[in-house]
Amino acid sequence: MKILLNGEAFATDAKTLDELCARLGFAEARIATAVNGSFVAAPLRGSTPLTEADEIEIVAPRQGG
């Protein structure tokens, strides 16, 4: 399945958002996620299925003004 991960085309066979995060090495990382423009809380990642062309955002803390 092809998705858009942080704005770039990405191929994955992960079934859920949680699985995708784990495969990317983010299982223990401090991240937050959104699917198709809406926030998905950490406890809900496991029950959030991925579907073709989903737009996934995975963000982390960064410097800001």
Added chain:
Amino acid sequence: MLTLYGKEFTSRLLLGTAQYPSPESLKLAVTASGAEIVTVSLRRESARARTGQGFWALIEELGCQVLPNTAGCRTAKEAVATAHMARELFGTTWIKLEVIANDDTLQPDLFGLVEAAGVLSGEGFEVLPYTTEDLSAAERLVAAGCAVLMPWAAPIGSARGLVNKEALKTLRAYFPDIPLVIDAGLGAPSHAAEVMELGYDAVLLNTAVAKAGDPVKMAAAFAKAVEAGRLAFEAGLIEPRDMASPSTPVAGTPFFKIDHAS
């Protein structure tokens, strides 16, 4: 004491964490500034670089109240979604709400800002909106649930200082009980002192400190300016006048004669 959303702070200087020459420089600048509140952001995390994980460790080390922003958001919807992510990421309901209208001026989109402020306040966020000096926008933001307002002094990163001082004075007069924090546009410690002399509650800085030749020294300079300006406000400044007024007593001046000719 500065009180924002029920939390008390000794320092009236809020500091941004971006653009420093190094993480060490950022840490030292925060310490030198005395800031107890630092602004942070969130960005896409690369699985390879994992940049955010190291930055988070640094922020934890600082032990400050974090104020996440929604920098770069162009619509209320984006800002609301970003605020949701920030709340989980940083474990705080505080949000520095930015909805940007224009790339050249980085002027807030006041309509989107009011819309997002209403949504987020309703969801229990404590919203600190980055706004302009516009009075009607400020009224709408307060009506939307904002208990703090953060007007700009000048465009972000411009270092111009107080571009519209009269409007900022008006805003202060209209909202005597709402904490007002100047956010953006300051370049010199004298600008910060000027803001504080107007009775503003605090200033938020980033570029002026981070891009200074010596950010740590500049952080200390701003800290002193903010403190001096606040003390001056509390002391009560005298009003400017058109004509001179002698400070030395006139009575008893030697050789004094009343000039009957004039």
